[in-house]
Amino acid sequence: MLWLLNEEFTRTNQKIESELNAADSLTLTLDEEKYSHIWDLRCIAHAINLMADDLVKLDNIKDLILDRGKITRFFNNSHQASTILFQDLKNMKIKIEGLQTMV
Structure with missing residues (x-):
């Protein structure tokens, strides 16, 4: 699976580079010495997106996302499993209010 992520990362980086090159004419160049404290986070956010x-x-x-959702639903729907999970988390000194899922 790691090779698959690496392959996807490489492909995505190539897409990002081509989009950044296309958008190069639209960006403003700042005086780096005067504005070195300013980071253009839009490009970073776009790359991550x-x-x-x-x-x-x-x-x-x-x-993976679907399995994570199934596990979360299991613990959220089972009182006994949820109690055991949160007791073990407490024993491991892991502070968490509840399981959450994106799906």
Whole structure:
């Protein structure tokens, strides 16, 4: 699975580079010495968004997300399992209010 993520990462980086090159004419260049404290986070956010968008299209990632949802629903729907889980989390000194899922 790691090779698959690496392959997807490489493909996504190529997409990002092509989009950044296309958008190069639209960006303003700042005086780096005067504005070195300013980071253009839009490009970073866009890059992360492109990678996430490509990753969730992969079957392995889809399955991982669905399995995570099933596990979360199991613990949220089972009083006994939830009690055991949260007691063990407490014993391990892990502070968490509840299980959450994106799906």
